[in-house]
Amino acid sequence: MSSVPPIQFYPPARSSQPPMPPEAARVVQVELTIDGRTVSVPAGSTILDACRAEGVDTPTLCYLENLTPINACRVCVVEVAGSRVLAPACSRKVEPGMAVQTDTERVRLSRKVVLELLGSSVDLSTAPQAPAYFARYGADPERFGAAAQPAAANERDGLEAGHHHAADGQPSAATVGQPVKIDNELYVRDYSKCILCYKCVEACGVDAQNTFAIAVAGRGFDARISTEWNVGLPDSACVYCGNCIGVCPTGALMFRSEYEMREAGTWDEAAQTSTDTICPYCGVGCTLSLLVQDNEIVKVTSPLDSSVTEGHLCVKGRFGFSFVQQREPGAAPTT
Amino acid sequence: MDIHVIAPLASPAERAAVDALLGPPSSGWAGGSRDSANDGHVARGGHAARAERDLLLPALHAVQDRIGWISQPALAYICRRLTVPPAEAYGVATFYGLLATRERAPIVAHVCDDIACRLVGAEEVCSDLARTHGPAGQPSADGQTTWLRSPCLGLCERAPAALFTVAGDAPEQIGEAPIDAVGVIARLASAAAGRPIAIDGASLSAEERLADARISVPQAGDDGLQLLARVGRVDPGSLEAYRSAGGYAALNRAIELGPEAVIAEVTASKLLGRGGAAFPTGRKWAGVRAAQGSPKYVVCNADESEPGTFKDRALLEHDPFVLIEAMTIEAFATGASRGFLYLRGEYPLAASRLRNAIALASAAGLLGSDILGSGFAFEIELRIGAGAYICGEETALFNSIEGKRGEPRNKPPFPVEVGLFGKPTAVNNVETLANVPLILREGGAAFATIGTEGSAGPKLFCVSGHVRRPGIYEVPFGTTLRALLELAGGVPAPIGVTADDTIRTILLGGAAGVFVGPEVLDTPLTFEATRAIGATLGSGVVMVFDRTADLVGTLRRIAAFFRDESCGQCVPCRVGTVRQEELLARLAADRPHGSRADELRLLGQIGQAMRDASICGLGQTASSAIESAVRAGIVPA
Numbered sequence: 001m002s003s004v005p006p007i008q009f010y011p012p013a014r015s016s017q018p019p020m021p022p023e024a025a026r027v028v029q030v031e032l033t034i035d036g037r038t039v040s041v042p043a044g045s046t047i048l049d050a051c052r053a054e055g056v057d058t059p060t061l062c063y064l065e066n067l068t069p070i071n072a073c074r075v076c077v078v079e080v081a082g083s084r085v086l087a088p089a090c091s092r093k094v095e096p097g098m099a100v101q102t103d104t105e106r107v108r109l110s111r112k113v114v115l116e117l118l119g120s121s122v123d124l125s126t127a128p129q130a131p132a133y134f135a136r137y138g139a140d141p142e143r144f145g146a147a148a149q150p151a152a153a154n155e156r157d158g159l160e161a162g163h164h165h166a167a168d169g170q171p172s173a174a175t176v177g178q179p180v181k182i183d184n185e186l187y188v189r190d191y192s193k194c195i196l197c198y199k200c201v202e203a204c205g206v207d208a209q210n211t212f213a214i215a216v217a218g219r220g221f222d223a224r225i226s227t228e229w230n231v232g233l234p235d236s237a238c239v240y241c242g243n244c245i246g247v248c249p250t251g252a253l254m255f256r257s258e259y260e261m262r263e264a265g266t267w268d269e270a271a272q273t274s275t276d277t278i279c280p281y282c283g284v285g286c287t288l289s290l291l292v293q294d295n296e297i298v299k300v301t302s303p304l305d306s307s308v309t310e311g312h313l314c315v316k317g318r319f320g321f322s323f324v325q326q327r328e329p330g331a332a333p334t335t
Numbered sequence: 336m337d338i339h340v341i342a343p344l345a346s347p348a349e350r351a352a353v354d355a356l357l358g359p360p361s362s363g364w365a366g367g368s369r370d371s372a373n374d375g376h377v378a379r380g381g382h383a384a385r386a387e388r389d390l391l392l393p394a395l396h397a398v399q400d401r402i403g404w405i406s407q408p409a410l411a412y413i414c415r416r417l418t419v420p421p422a423e424a425y426g427v428a429t430f431y432g433l434l435a436t437r438e439r440a441p442i443v444a445h446v447c448d449d450i451a452c453r454l455v456g457a458e459e460v461c462s463d464l465a466r467t468h469g470p471a472g473q474p475s476a477d478g479q480t481t482w483l484r485s486p487c488l489g490l491c492e493r494a495p496a497a498l499f500t501v502a503g504d505a506p507e508q509i510g511e512a513p514i515d516a517v518g519v520i521a522r523l524a525s526a527a528a529g530r531p532i533a534i535d536g537a538s539l540s541a542e543e544r545l546a547d548a549r550i551s552v553p554q555a556g557d558d559g560l561q562l563l564a565r566v567g568r569v570d571p572g573s574l575e576a577y578r579s580a581g582g583y584a585a586l587n588r589a590i591e592l593g594p595e596a597v598i599a600e601v602t603a604s605k606l607l608g609r610g611g612a613a614f615p616t617g618r619k620w621a622g623v624r625a626a627q628g629s630p631k632y633v634v635c636n637a638d639e640s641e642p643g644t645f646k647d648r649a650l651l652e653h654d655p656f657v658l659i660e661a662m663t664i665e666a667f668a669t670g671a672s673r674g675f676l677y678l679r680g681e682y683p684l685a686a687s688r689l690r691n692a693i694a695l696a697s698a699a700g701l702l703g704s705d706i707l708g709s710g711f712a713f714e715i716e717l718r719i720g721a722g723a724y725i726c727g728e729e730t731a732l733f734n735s736i737e738g739k740r741g742e743p744r745n746k747p748p749f750p751v752e753v754g755l756f757g758k759p760t761a762v763n764n765v766e767t768l769a770n771v772p773l774i775l776r777e778g779g780a781a782f783a784t785i786g787t788e789g790s791a792g793p794k795l796f797c798v799s800g801h802v803r804r805p806g807i808y809e810v811p812f813g814t815t816l817r818a819l820l821e822l823a824g825g826v827p828a829p830i831g832v833t834a835d836d837t838i839r840t841i842l843l844g845g846a847a848g849v850f851v852g853p854e855v856l857d858t859p860l861t862f863e864a865t866r867a868i869g870a871t872l873g874s875g876v877v878m879v880f881d882r883t884a885d886l887v888g889t890l891r892r893i894a895a896f897f898r899d900e901s902c903g904q905c906v907p908c909r910v911g912t913v914r915q916e917e918l919l920a921r922l923a924a925d926r927p928h929g930s931r932a933d934e935l936r937l938l939g940q941i942g943q944a945m946r947d948a949s950i951c952g953l954g955q956t957a958s959s960a961i962e963s964a965v966r967a968g969i970v971p972a
């Protein structure tokens with residue numbers, strides 16, 4: 001009786017080399033000129049990427065690294081040789097041989113007028129970039145006359161597309177001024193500070209949250225960010241992730257804590273520190289940046305360049321910090 | 336996405352209006368009554384559910400037409416049926432002038448107060464109505480009727496005009512012109528009493544008057560016309576009549592030639608787009624044919640809303656089959672299998688004739704899965720706009736069809752590569768398409784000999800304002816402005832006064848066009864010659880203003896138009912159009928901010944920023960007519 005040879009399994013021979021990452025696709029470089037200097041950037045870059053690589057400072061308002069460029073504010077426009085109109089640097093892709101000018105008369109005029117149009121219609125007092133941009137382009141929003149009276153609460157939200165009341169020749173300039181919307185404990189919406197950059201809509205929609213609680217409603221100058229039928233946030237689809245606050249460039253969307261401190265005159269940026277930590281709630285492990293003033297957390301953000309969050313959080317990480325401050329009497333740290 | 340619905344339930348009438356379009360709801364998830372056996376553990380959602388988003392605007396129309404306005408529960412029901420987030424649907428509903436999101440009387444007169452109508456007393460019509468019926472928008476005592484101001488209704492040749500809309504189980508819409516306040520009130524009363532809006536005129540009913548081609552097209556019936564050859568001669572409701580007048584010979588010829596040869600003919604014809612941008616049609620078609628991606632689409636842009644423009648309406652109303660045939664040829668040439676015809680919401684007669692034409696062509700196998708036995712498949716869907724000039728911009732039009740807000744997209748990428756539903760798309764103006772059967776019949780080379788070197792073919796012009804016979808005129812490119820005005824009966828003037836002395840200015844190209852003076856009357860009407868004088872042909876508008884015309888008021892109306900019609904997406908246009916309007920109002924009231932010269936300098940800077948930095952053609956041309964008026968000295972310095 002012949003014996004059946006045992007079946008043996010052998011592990012494959014070990015590679016003599018440590019495992020390597022797959023070969024990266026070869027990046028094609030594109031050459032263009034910016035203000036006469038030759039620059040080489042990877043294909044698929046935007047003019048803005050090229051400008052930044054070259055150290056050319058370009059103003060932006062509606063652009064954010066973690067959102068799809070919507071190119072609506074037009075403050076980043078540049079001159080591209082051969083193009084009839086100016087191009088938005090933040091979204092126009094570079095092409096070989098493109099000749100870009102970022103500081104011509106035409107560019108400066110458009111940027112200046114765009115800033116003036118915004119400054120004359122929107123309250124930019126809490127927009128961090130605004131003062132530097134205005135100074136750089138000599139923008140003077142007063143040229144259009146003094147600001148007209150703000151609208152009553154919810155008045156702008158009721159405007160229908162089509163006919164408006166024709167301007168009456170008064171020397172005042174229409175604005176988006178209106179009372180602040182305060183309808184929940186977590187954040188306020190002050191749309192008199194809204195430049196309609198669409199960032200919050202993108203963050204609430206497919207770029208981050210996929211909740212679609214807010215959208216742009218109305219048309220033209222009457223366009224505004226709105227929930228369905230302008231219902232309050234508690235009645236809307238909002239889940240209070242606060243990602244819209246994180247991307248808002250003007251402070252139109254603001255933590256209630258920050259808003260109340262600003263109202264009370266106690267908001268003091270010089271006295272604030274930012275500390276990065278990891279959110280304690282779930283296993284995702286989002287990076288939190290805690291903004292602390294007088295030993296109290298006043299605001300929570302996440303770094304845009306965090307590979308976990310790309311700047312976005314959920315309601316727990318964003319707003320669930322009060323437990324940190326629920327100190328037992330007597331248990332407060334003594335040092 | 337989660338569809339979060341908070342409102343009370345839609346009324347039976349609202350649901351019925353939506354269900355008439357979409358069919359009964361398939362499950363409790365989609366807004367039907369809940370059936371735990373079926374709905375219990377079944378998820379509904381994903382791509383299939385969201386793929387119906389393009390039915391959003393038709394669904395909004397369905398409720399608007401039936402109820403007269405769109406309530407929160409009605410919108411919520413639409414959102415559940417189509418899996419659209421309510422905030423986004425609200426953003427879409429509030430984008431359009433003809434859709435009401437607050438309660439509105441079911442019978443509405445939309446009274447045009449735009450540039451051509453205000454030349455012949457539209458403001459008086461409005462102030463009479465305000466006195467006798469009440470302020471615009473206010474419902475009558477019985478809540479049945481109201482009136483609203485409207486931008487140009489495309490009836491400028493018989494200004495002043497109004498559009499009546501009656502919501503109900505059998506919704507009715509009709510344009511009426513000329514009309515005064517008494518006429519508006521009589522029609523509102525007639526509709527409120529359940530009778531037709533169109534009350535009898537002296538001899539013809541309004542419907543017949545509207546249908547009478549000779550009023551809009553004074554040349555109708557003349558020999559030697561090409562684009563207008565069938566207008567007033569061939570029954571627009573009969574496919575047989577169209578075919579016996581030579582219709583569909585071009586499609587037969589196209590199928591014989593094959594797609595590449597069709598594109599070669601169109602390229603050889605040197606046909607340039609008539610929608611305003613004058614882009615070579617052959618190049619566009621070749622681009623779509625060569626583009627990667629499928630399916631491909633063709634779109635006919637019938638949104639004609641440029642103030643003073645009404646040429647496309649005449650073709651749509653009086654020769655609807657030519658567009659069906661031309662779109663079919665275009666689809667055959669470009670490799671598209673589906674077409675959309677996007678018609679502005681203010682053209683009800685065109686809508687019913689196009690619907691009829693599509694139905695007859697489908698029944699005859701001229702649309703469908705095997706056209707003329709060639710194996711080529713193509714369908715056309717009619718989509719109706721809802722009061723938004725910006726939706727004539729091609730990429731805004733795509734967004735509108737897709738059920739989004741009609742906001743233009745940034746270009747590049749161009750529609751040839753990334754168009755409707757993100758696919759390669761050939762979009763053409765109505766008049767552009769109407770040339771196509773002509774080209775196939777005569778050959779591209781022969782067509783190219785009509786007109787001039789740079790502007791080939793016959794051309795339609797919309798002549799309005801102070802001329803004896805306003806209307807649509809067909810002339811070969813190269814005809815002078817003077818000859819065109821003579822064709823339109825000339826400018827009424829006292830005996831012994833020449834046209835040159837009577838005319839103060841002529842608006843070429845519409846609200847986005849340019850004011851020129853009588854000194855250019857001998858300019859040939861071509862793309863190149865108008866460009867040389869710093870003007871544009873635009874959409875073919877030629878609006879004449881004599882020395883009595885209120886030009887400052889006209890300019891303010893143009894400024895108001897752009898403010899109203901800006902989509903609001905980009906800053907230069909959204910705010911610039913407001914500042915431009917305020918500035919003109921200050922000048923008109925003689926309350927300049929600083930000196931008048933300061934104001935004019937500021938106006939120029941706003942204009943330059945809008946032209947240079949706006950996303951789309953609306954903002955880029957919003958200052959064109961106004962700045963040209965400053966140059967021509969119409970605005971006193």
Ligand SMILES: Cc1cc2nc3c(=O)[nH]c(=O)nc-3n(C[C@H](O)[C@H](O)[C@H](O)COP(=O)(O)O)c2cc1C
Nearest residue numbers: 608609610636638639640727728729763764767952
């Ligand atoms: C604000 C705006 C409105 C427009 N409206 C129309 C329109 O109503 N009809 C039209 O055919 N083209 C309109 N156009 C031009 C279209 O974008 C597009 O160029 C045209 O439909 C292409 O067709 P064509 O090549 O046959 O001219 C408009 C453009 C802009 C910027």
Ligand code: SF4
Nearest residue numbers: 204238239241242244
């Ligand atoms: S908090 Fe989150 S869910 Fe609410 S509106 Fe902002 S992004 Fe949308």
Ligand code: SF4
Nearest residue numbers: 194195197198200248
């Ligand atoms: S609220 Fe803020 S983020 Fe949203 S559109 Fe306005 S400015 Fe932009």
Ligand code: SF4
Nearest residue numbers: 902904905908951954
């Ligand atoms: S130019 Fe005007 S209409 Fe065009 S995208 Fe900008 S805001 Fe909208």
Ligand code: FES
Nearest residue numbers: 071073074076090
């Ligand atoms: S930053 Fe480029 S358009 Fe706003």
Ligand code: FES
Nearest residue numbers: 447452487488490
């Ligand atoms: S219909 Fe009134 S201006 Fe055209």
